[in-house]
Amino acid sequence: MVSLDHVELVQLDNGFRALLAPRRSLPLVASVLWYRVGSRDERTGETGLSHFLEHMMFKGTDRYPKGQIDLLTAKMGGSNNAFTDNDGTAYYFALASDRWETALEIEASRMRDCLLDPSEFQSEKSVVLEELAMGEDDPWRPLYQAAESLLYMVHPYHHPVIGYREDLERLPVEGMRNYYRRNYGPNRAFLVVAGDIDVPRTAARIRELFGSIPASAEPRGEVLAEPEPQGERRAIVNTPHAVARICIAFSTTRVGERDDYALDVLAHDLGIGKNSRLYKRLVIDDESVTDVSVINETRLDPGALFVLAELREGASLQKVEAAIREEIDALVREGVSKEDLKRIRTQIRAGFLFQDESALEHALKLARFEALTPGGYRTLETVLPTYESLKPEELRQVAARYLVPQRSVCVHAAPSRSGGGKKGDAKTDQAKKPREKKKAAPVAKKPVKQVVGKKPATKPVAKSASKKTAAKPAAKPASAKKPGGTK
Helix, strand or coil: CCCCCCCEEEECCCCCEEEEEECCCCCEEEEEEEECCCHHHCCCCCCCHHHHHHHHCCCCECCCCCCHHHHHHHHCCCEEEEEEECCCEEEEEEEECCCCHHHHHHHHHHHHCECCCHHHHHHHHHHHHHHHHHHCCCCCHHHHHHHHHHHCCCCHHHCCCCCCHHHHHHCCHHHHHHHHHHHCCHHHEEEEEEECCCHHHHHHHHHHHHCCCCCCCCCCCCCCCCCCCCCCEEEEEEECCCCCEEEEEEECCECCCHHHHHHHHHHHHHHCCCCCHHHHHHHHHCCCEEEEEEEEECECCCCEEEEEEEECCCCCHHHHHHHHHHHHHHHHHHCCCHHHHHHHHHHHHHHHHHCCCCHHHHHHHHHHHHHHCCCHHHHHHHHHHHHHHCCHHHHHHHHHHHCCHHHEEEEEEEECCCCCCCCCHHHCCCCCCCCCCCCCCEECCEECCCEECCCCEECCCCCCCCCCCCEECCCCCCCCCCCCCEC
16 A cells, blocks of 8 residues: 655645645655646636646746746756646646745746736737647547547537637637636645655745635536437548548546546556557457557546557558457456456556656646545555456456447548648557647656646656646556647
């Protein structure tokens, strides 16, 4: 069991929380400020606002003019970055322990005092729109987004984290200011600090900097629940790329629920790594695809399990789809063998523990569990025991519950008949993650989720740097990367 006895909770009267995790092995400190606002919270006409606002948080506050945040970070020999995904937005720093408190001062300033200057707003809007256009060239993104939009017909997970061009183009600066006032505040945020810290001094500094900020953010609103799927949904996407691709996705469960852990194991058995069913069937035996991956992307609200494959030239989309469904049906009938279960548990355990190797990964891991699971960061203590408790029959039952046609969507990405295909497309990374705006730092995972922004490249899973990267709290395989985002 993972012990979290070293973590101290600081609770302020305005609703702000901080988790302090001292680690004295290296003179480094990482901080993660997490806001409970993501694309899930955007109203009609606001798509992409969470991600756009993340950009603007680096464009100046009443205390730190444009460019100063990055300049100060560079002068101190550290790094900073941020990411936005479906369920949250996070800002993080990694600095030497003798100067890291500057990060707290920056975060306190931009929590309520960002300038959101109109000229900077217009300039950065062009950057975001260009980022959106560049993402359209990612061969995986249209496929993934089409599948996601079919999975979620009512819930705001329907729209992409980066938003729709039409909404972004017409968005006024006052719309962003309203969104900022509505969602950013100490009562919608929490902080994680991990590394070489003096706990009493850190707690006092947090109270000093954040304690006087009014709890002015609105409570997080409820969203429309997605109705239970009643049958398979299908789509065909014509792309300018030379390679055909396929995505089959299944509506599943919330992050941190017991079925989520079972789906992690099933994802490994089905399509993560060279020992998986789909790799051996499609890549080795049939030689019909160049790569295949499976992503268990659970979220704050029910998520999904994605199967993605990139076909070899001349392979049939219909035959590859049939082969994938045959292997899924076999998994539902047979479950996971005891030998494979032992191997998968070992892989998951190694990935989960590896996330504690650096202060930043440790902080991100704590933050994701705190944000996304009902038990908060304390859920980390039960992750490995939960994986160990899963038995073959329970795994088979979970597969039978979720991996069925009536809960699925299927999208074929077919090369355009007009011919062509983009240079270099034949060897695209399967299920690439969103690219990032700044250099990425390692991220903690499980959450794989759709991530946009300057996000840490994760493991887990591994989404921006890349969302899982990670997206859910538990560890996800580095091979299970999610397709395209932005940044």
